[in-house]
Amino acid sequence: TALTVAGLNINDLDKNPKDGVITLNETATWAAVAAIPFFEVKRVFAMNDKNSDGRLTADELSGGQFSSAWHTLKSSFSALDADIDGFISKREWDSYCMGWMFPRPSRTACRELFTGADVEKPKGMLSRNEFEKGGRTCKSPTDGSCSLLQAAMQQAMTMQHSNRQEGSKMGFLQQLGVLEQRYSGMHQ
Numbered sequence: 001t002a003l004t005v006a007g008l009n010i011n012d013l014d015k016n017p018k019d020g021v022i023t024l025n026e027t028a029t030w031a032a033v034a035a036i037p038f039f040e041v042k043r044v045f046a047m048n049d050k051n052s053d054g055r056l057t058a059d060e061l062s063g064g065q066f067s068s069a070w071h072t073l074k075s076s077f078s079a080l081d082a083d084i085d086g087f088i089s090k091r092e093w094d095s096y097c098m099g100w101m102f103p104r105p106s107r108t109a110c111r112e113l114f115t116g117a118d119v120e121k122p123k124g125m126l127s128r129n130e131f132e133k134g135g136r137t138c139k140s141p142t143d144g145s146c147s148l149l150q151a152a153m154q155q156a157m158t159m160q161h162s163n164r165q166e167g168s169k170m171g172f173l174q175q176l177g178v179l180e181q182r183y184s185g186m187h188q
Contacts, residue, residue, distance in 0.1 A: 009103075022056040034073075
């Protein structure tokens with residue numbers, strides 16, 4: 001998801017006060033800004049709040065990192081479909097991804113995410129189906145519209161799950177390097 005690419009971390013939610021503890025209120029505020037339905041965020045928060053005190057501390061998070069469940073959270077389709085036409089246009093996506101999304105991925109990552117998800121007609125517009133799938137089946141750059149970035153994200157997430165290295169950016173960067181070498185010359 002875009003959150004994975006953006007590198008979601010504890011500091012993104014621990015805002016007021018900045019005390020090393022994430023409250024449900026801080027999580028709700030972040031979810032509202034990120035256009036993520038609160039019921040989904042609350043579910044993931046509860047999964048991590050091992051003592052059910054409404055606060056997440058470093059010892060309740062895997063090594064002080066968010067579990068993979070946090071990285072499956074997605075903004076709602078309807079929040080991004082500003083003109084309510086049933087599609088997310090490139091302009092609507094850019095407004096979100098390069099504008100009000102937090103944390104914010106790079107411009108390149110935003111472009112890659114949109115392009116990778118835009119596999120159906122009409123091109124340049126994401127249907128609800130394309131938005132929901134968003135590159136999850138990507139395994140290599142030879143998978144149709146799959147990009148190096150998406151393939152690296154997918155493989156890094158698979159490695160994280162198998163190695164229990166939650167939140168590892170290095171896994172993603174290593175996979176990206178391997179794939180760039182393997183598929184040099186593609187998508188340029």
